[in-house]
Amino acid sequence: MQTFEERRRDPFFTENAYQEHRKGTESMFTDPHFAESREQIKEAAKDLTSARRCSFHRVMCFIEDAWMRYSAGEPLESLRDHVKYAFDDLQRHNEAFPDHTFKLWEPDAYYYTMMLTSWTVLFNLPECLNILVEHISRDPEDGEDSFIHAVFSALGIQDFPGKEAGLLHEDPYGILFASLDGSREEQQNAMRKYLKCWYRSESIKGCYWRERHSFNPAVHLGYWAFETGMLTVLNGLDDSGYRERGFYPRDLVDYCREQGWHKDMAERLTVVRGK
Incomplete structure (x- = not known):
């Protein structure tokens, strides 16, 4: 054992x-x-x-x-x-x-939106996405974001605002967003770059759970960039070049693929595109 x-x-x-x-x-x-x-x-x-x-x-x-x-x-x-x-x-x-509601300008709300969206993909729970979407403010004053729009559009939420907006949290999410219209190789390279700088980025520095392992390990939750797993599955990427990097949820990606859920998604969803 x-x-x-x-x-x-x-x-x-x-x-x-x-x-x-x-x-x-x-x-x-x-x-x-x-x-x-x-x-x-x-x-x-x-x-x-x-x-x-x-x-x-x-x-x-x-x-x-x-x-x-x-x-x-x-x-x-x-x-x-x-x-x-x-x-x-x-x-x-x-x-x-x-x-x-979640307000996307808040780093924690944005991280939770990415994490929960990723869970609907990696655990094959598409029926749960609308529950999350209902909890996100659509008031422009609370933030609109082109990356969130692109991900939601690929997952079938066509009316979510933000298509013409910029990125609310350029550091680090701009790395992934900029790669979405590239080749698979370019996206894979972006994943490596993203995972290398994710924890030190400005947006993640603003999250309440960061650094808990050092000052209060009793309430540490774990450090995961779940969105890298989601995009790996949705865009059919080869993760061999970054699967051993910290923060990448490789077990969850492997589980999703072992269940064949990535094939189900490929039949009903488009790849995530930035534009």
């Missing part, structure tokens, strides 16, 4: 963090302030603002739970169920608090 250190996918992830995360998530099922039912949350909270905060905290805990489980090396077959549950909980939140 593998030890935790042998099984984990993120080298900074600790068994203590794994156990603490799981205990915290499991407590959501018994605390009335964080119940699955949003009506129950509203009854337990002192006001709607508090209820909304508790509701979204619950969503975030289940997203972080799936993120953490990937870092810990859990089997991907069971992890898919946890991802699906996180999306279901986001839908419950959307229905209860439709005015609460």
Whole structure:
């Protein structure tokens, strides 16, 4: 049997963090302030603002739970169920608090949009994409982005704004966006460049979870550029030149391909293009 250190996918992830995360998530099922039912949350909270905060905290805990489980090396077959549950909980939140949305100008909101979109592809959950899209603000003041537009368009969301917009977070996402109209070789080269600079980029520096491994390892979630896995699958790239680089979710890409989901997507989707 593998030890935790042998099984984990993120080298900074600790068994203590794994156990603490799981205990915290499991407590959501018994605390009335964080119940699955949003009506129950509203009854337990002192006001709607508090209820909304508790509701979204619950969503975030289940997203972080799936993120953490990937870092810990859990089997991907069971992890898919946890991802699906996180999306279901986001839908419950959307229905209860439709005015609460991701604003793409925020680095964390943009990262979460990329991560969750990638999960709908790599775990073959296309029905969950609309749940995410409903949680993203379409107010131009909250940010429009041509990369997000291009990805959503390829995945069948044709009416999402941003086609004529620039990039909200040029560093690092501009590397991938600029490569989308290139050859497969050019895109593969861009992946290597992107993975090399991803963690040090300006947008990732603005995310709340960055550097946790050094100052608070007990709440470290893992460091993953899930969008590289998504684009590798969607555009049929050979990842042999970058699959061993840090931050690349190679196990998830391999799992997606082993299930044959990449072939299903190739039949119903276009490759991601920047223009």
